[in-house]
Amino acid sequence: MNNTTTKRNTTDIVKAGLAKRYARERRFKLMGVAAVSISMAFLAFLLISIFAKGLPAFQTTYIKLDITLEKKSLGLPEEPTAIEISRARYDKSIKKALLAQFPDVTKRKEKRMLYQFVSSYASRQVADALVADPTLLDTTASLWVLADDEVAALARQADYTLEKKDKQTEITRARIEELKAENRIETRFNWLFFQRGDSREPEAAGIKGAIMGSFYTLIVTLVLSFPIGVAAAVYLEEFAPKNKLTDIIEVNINNLAAVPSIVYGLLGVAVFINFFHLPRSAPLVGGIVLSLMTLPTIIIASRAALKSVPPSIADAALALGASKIQTITHHVLPLAMPGILTGTIIGMAQALGESAPLLMIGMVAFIVDVPTGITDPATVLPVQVYLWSDSPERAFTERTSAAIMVLLIFLIAMNALAVLLRKQFERRW
């Protein structure tokens, strides 16, 4: 009897509270959905604005000019070598070709404006064309050359040019129409953006220098931080005695992971450049500084991965007579590797997106040449973004967004690789 009363009471109490419990659950779910939606909205806003701004940078405008290339006027000998052709100046020939294209221009001032119709990189393009085909010398060659960034903007009728109605702009528009009528103007995919280093001319500026700079910097970072990080993690996890000293080390590794990255930059200047006299602006120093920054991440991730390997596996190996180091290298480390690699890739992705410490060690310089080694002066993708975002030209604003897109693609690729590795090597035991 007593028992049944209690039972009914329990049922009633539970029933009475149920609605409230479910309501709380629903509220919590709703808050979660709201949080996710808000962050997705921010992400979408960011991506849309970057894509909208950056996409035009992947297109560029070319103009076909009939350029007369006389050896005599170019100052070339009768049988010029490739180097001589490459070194000759073609500005005058291009200017003449422009004048020939628009014969109505006579006044000095108008001429000067006309000369700005093509990019200063056009001279280089003509030289390259002649090196590829020297028979064009002493003829009038029809060559496609790069247009100036403002001409390009007008040609593709960019939003911000529509309002411009001043006299000069109108003249340029008329000339573009004239070229269009003759099929002498063309919009193409901007391969130069992926083939060249930085430039003062936005239409000729490329991302390759920064990509290679980032590549060399990350190689140095990986080569330094991966072995050191894994070795440190293995030692701390498997060999180090558990005492005060190792506790202090552990706390400090966790602290280092939270140190602002600019501090590592200052350290890099003080130690590697001022004391060891390593070259400034070089991926070597950048890589060393970034490995200092990445090490804590790799050590923490590796230790967690090592800890998650079941001790029964190590016991099995030890009981067979494997030495400690055999147990670790044959069994524990391979099983921990997916976790270690994931941590390393995430650390690398962090390093790829880092700019502050690299500003300190001089990787912020204006560098035109694509670096070919770890000691060449270089810049990296995020610093290139920073540099271009500082430039006033509209075309540089576009290229800033384009560079961000390239950086994002690399980051997404690296994080996807981390996920893939984790999925691929996930083991059950």
Next chain:
Amino acid sequence: MTKTAETTSSDTQSRNSQLLAEFKETTGNVRVTEPKMRMDNVNVHYGDNQAIFDVNLDLGKNEVLAMIGPSGCGKSTFLRCMNRMNDTVDSCRVTGSLTLDGEDIYAPEQDVVLLRARVGMVFQKPNPFPKSIYDNVAYGPRIHGLASSKDELDQIVETSLKRASIWNEVKDRLDAPGTGLSGGQQQRLCIARTIAVSPEIILMDEPCSALDPIATASIEELIDELRQNYAIAIVTHSMQQAARVSQRTAYFHLGRLIELGETKKIFTNPSHELTENYITGRFG
């Protein structure tokens, strides 16, 4: 009804503590004429806690010695002293003498790698490496350099798997992962892995506790066969199992070796009251 059971249990408990307090020396003969391993006055401490108190025990050649006792009685700890697996526990301290063929296994000059090659161990939970069946068995011979050629290694793997009576089940899929086998097969694979190194002693720490009755029966059969070549010490929770596989049985209680004797005698006519209370199921 419940009340009487409670009284009995608390009565047994107080009687047990009294018996433990009176305990001086192991009942029964702890020595054999030709010991493979001899343990004298073994004490084990974990930090400040003492887990094993003055245990004297011999493990004879070609015998199966069962170690039984309630949970936490130190039988697993004692087993793990016999191949120094306790070395991996920082706070663990072992004193006393443990000799294998007359050599002190805790002597500074004793190499622990060599010791474990001579004293193999099978664990409670089957723990095959996440590698192929072949690699699982071949791992030991490989690290010790026991095989000079691929053929010889193949031979060792085949013999070991045959002796662990799992060869017929896996011979067609030696490249399959060892972790993909059933629980009983995994445990027999672990036994094959242990005997591939040709140890002299095999320690088994509750090898059947994670297995179903059929798998258990096949492991027990195997233990009986292995006795021809190895000395075996087995920790078990199942008294039936101890009765089935062993020649001698040791009863541990709270870190003391209470009684040791012929298995038949221990289970039919135990001398010590604690042993009797345990095997008659009054506590445990």
